[in-house]
Amino acid sequence: MKMKKYIADTMVEAMNKVRADFGDDAVILSSNVVTSKGFLGFFKKKSVEVVAGFDEPVQMQVEPAFVQATDLREPKQEAEIRKEMIEMKRLLQEMKQSASFGNFPDELKPLLTFLEGQELSKELIFQIGNEIFAHMKEKKKDFSNEEQLQIAKTLLMKEFSGLPFGGISFTKKYINVLGPTGVGKTTTIAKIAARALLEEKKKIGFITTDTYRIAAIEQLRTYANLLQAPVEIAYNSKDFEKSIEKMKDLDLIFIDTAGRNYKEMKFVDDLKHLIDFSLDMESFLVLSVTSKEEDMRTIVEKFTSLPIERFIFTKVDETGSIGPMFNLMKQYGIGAAYYTDGQEVPEDLAEADLEKMLKMLLAGAEHA
Structure with a gap:
């Protein structure tokens, strides 16, 4: 040897x-x-x-x-x-x-390892590590866990402060919700619509283009009946135009698109031919945090040709690592509108707030 x-x-x-x-x-x-x-x-x-x-x-x-x-x-x-x-x-x-963090003092490694466990990108973790280390050199002393967390939070607040956060603006009539199958799109639409009806007193309606699954149509009908709101089914672009005309007197129209395997570009192209994106519309892309980050990134790439306003992240309660939410927002320069943490309508829906989301990310780091 x-x-x-x-x-x-x-x-x-x-x-x-x-x-x-x-x-x-x-x-x-x-x-x-x-x-x-x-x-x-x-x-x-x-x-x-x-x-x-x-x-x-x-x-x-x-x-x-x-x-x-x-x-x-x-x-x-x-x-x-x-x-x-x-x-x-x-x-x-x-x-x-x-050995990823070998250049950093031992005092820093618990926090950096915790963030690695949250699946935050190496780029952001090293930014945080370098920032804290710079403060340590400047002050010529070690920093407590609490001080490290405050520096990390301040850096991340600055890093993401330029992105849009928060729910629907109520300035646009059409709320278009996009996303792959299995992410909880229909339930999420029902949650947002219920809030608009109950809290904002808006007259709402639904259009579904998910004609591939009978169960999806029935699920939306069930929610619509509970909210006493009309539902229209659009099989093609002409149906979509007719549905728009029928609901012209409503305040908000929620569009539930088909859940498909959007890794294939042809399904995204189908949406372009079916939905008129030039309308007074806000479009949101729904992603499940339980999915692999690589798969979520592939989905986002397919939708870059559409005017995505913000992300909606679902199933936050079903994972122990929410770093990928921040990685995607950072990479694509797209903020967040909502995140969901359960199936209850409309309770398990939170309007995205950067400070609250960072609190979720760093929760538990004080014990790392």
């Missing part, structure tokens, strides 16, 4: 050096954090010392067929080696992840 010692500022840097010499099949034999003396006892410099090794491939001799058939020890040995190498790769990946 070839062995080599590496010294680097961070574990990530050390791993990159290991990979450059030995590739992904390297074996980490040991790793240590070496601390050098700092100025007046503060800001001690930490380095990572890693010893890595690599087994050179053994040239296997081809045995005669009758020997291969009777001697089964070699294939078994190969399987064990392969299993060990897979385990080593897994451990290497875990070490890489745990």
Whole structure:
């Protein structure tokens, strides 16, 4: 086995050096954090010392067929080696992840690790870490958990303050709600409509373009009956125009679109041909926080050609990590209108407020 010692500022840097010499099949034999003396006892410099090794491939001799058939020890040995190498790769990946914050003081790591658990983007986490560390260097002292949280909250407030937050404006007549199947679109529409009727005393109506699922139409009818509001079904653009004409005397018209697999662009194009987006309309994209962030990002990408005003995030109560909400808002420059945390209509609906959402994100960090 070839062995080599590496010294680097961070574990990530050390791993990159290991990979450059030995590739992904390297074996980490040991790793240590070496601390050098700092100025007046503060800001001690930490380095990572890693010893890595690599087994050179053994040239296997081809045995005669009758020997291969009777001697089964070699294939078994190969399987064990392969299993060990897979385990080593897994451990290497875990070490890489745990060393993500190697450049930051130990006092900062609990908060940064907590935010990582909330699935906040690495970009935002490192912004927070650098901001707190800058304050520590300026004041030449460690910061308490409470002080760290306040700096993190201030930074995030500044980062997202330019985005729009809050529910429907009541200045536009048509409320168009878009989103993939399974995100709770119809229930969310009912919650918003009930608030508009009961709290704002608006005359409301519904148009559904979800003609693919009978259950969806019946669900909307049930909510509409409870709210004593009319419902129209639009199978095509002409039906949509007729529905608009029938409801011209209402204050607000809520449009429930079909829940489809919007990873396929053709379904988004269908919406463009069915709905007149030039109307006096607000459009919202509904996303379930329980979905993978990559899948949510794919959906958003498909809808970038439509005038999306704000996001509506659903099923917040069904996940322990809400960082992806902030990641999507940051990446696409789109704020939030509402988030839902249950099935009750209209109770389990909260109008998006940045300060409250940050409080949710950081809840529990004081105990990290």
